[in-house]
Amino acid sequence: VLRECDEAGLDLMAFKVSSEAYLDEYEEKLRAFGLEVTAVAAGEQPGVGRRISFVAPTGHRFDLYVEMELSDNGPMTNNPDVCQQDQRGMKAIRFDHCLLYGGDVDGIKKVFEEILGFSTSEVVVDDDTGMIIALFLTCSNKAHDLAIVRHEEDGKLHHVSFLVEDWTSLRDAADIMTRYDISRDIGPTRHGITRGQTIYFFDPSGNRNEVFAGGYSFYPDNPLRVWKASSVGKAIFYYERELNDRFMTVVT
Numbered sequence: 001v002l003r004e005c006d007e008a009g010l011d012l013m014a015f016k017v018s019s020e021a022y023l024d025e026y027e028e029k030l031r032a033f034g035l036e037v038t039a040v041a042a043g044e045q046p047g048v049g050r051r052i053s054f055v056a057p058t059g060h061r062f063d064l065y066v067e068m069e070l071s072d073n074g075p076m077t078n079n080p081d082v083c084q085q086d087q088r089g090m091k092a093i094r095f096d097h098c099l100l101y102g103g104d105v106d107g108i109k110k111v112f113e114e115i116l117g118f119s120t121s122e123v124v125v126d127d128d129t130g131m132i133i134a135l136f137l138t139c140s141n142k143a144h145d146l147a148i149v150r151h152e153e154d155g156k157l158h159h160v161s162f163l164v165e166d167w168t169s170l171r172d173a174a175d176i177m178t179r180y181d182i183s184r185d186i187g188p189t190r191h192g193i194t195r196g197q198t199i200y201f202f203d204p205s206g207n208r209n210e211v212f213a214g215g216y217s218f219y220p221d222n223p224l225r226v227w228k229a230s231s232v233g234k235a236i237f238y239y240e241r242e243l244n245d246r247f248m249t250v251v252t
């Protein structure tokens with residue numbers, strides 16, 4: 001959901017919960033953890049049932065909900081075609097994940113692992129102290145559903161990511177970015193972390209977006225993958241093997 005605003009950034013990220021009973025249980029556990037939880041009535045957003053809303057230790061707002069109406073244009077369920085309409089643009093299949101920047105990485109790890117049942121798939125740690133600098137969390141078979149980077153300022157957005165089908169789709173997305181002079185951060189390239197293929201670009205609001213394809217399948221018994229900060233270049237941009245200043249410093 002996009003809304004007009006004076007500055008770029010992210011209002012909230014929401015996750016679907018499988019039952020009302022879980023929603024009640026999470027509300028209780030989030031409160032017991034010491035987080036403020038507010039209720040959002042059904043219908044506050046069109047087609048969305050009641051939500052609970054909390055601010056994570058990194059200052060980001062997350063909402064949890066059970067009910068979400070399907071959109072008018074899909075998905076097809078009866079003899080489903082690959083696409084319902086002729087496809088246009090970068091052909092995003094769905095929203096995939098966010099990378100958020102904030103201070104209390106250990107706090108948000110605790111909330112998402114211990115209360116909401118996420119798993120950590122990968123971390124980037126300080127070579128000497130082992131302090132977590134970046135955290136990759138999953139609640140699915142995806143390599144990540146949410147990523148957090150330690151940052152002095154809370155509540156910041158690094159990027160929102162949209163899934164495309166494959167490496168060829170990324171090439172097509174890159175062609176569109178150049179054709180329309182869309183501001184590109186980096187890519188097409190590949191991540192070491194998640195092993196996904198990627199392009200980062202900026203939308204006209206100033207928020208960074210990503211088109212993302214591939215990545216490994218995560219299972220809950222997978223061992224934690226650990227990257228040392230001294231190898232962070234390869235972890236983030238596997239081919240370039242180094243970060244760029246823009247990627248490190250521009251958050252909204």
Ligand SMILES: [Fe+2]
Nearest residue numbers: 099159161210
């Ligand atoms: Fe991403």
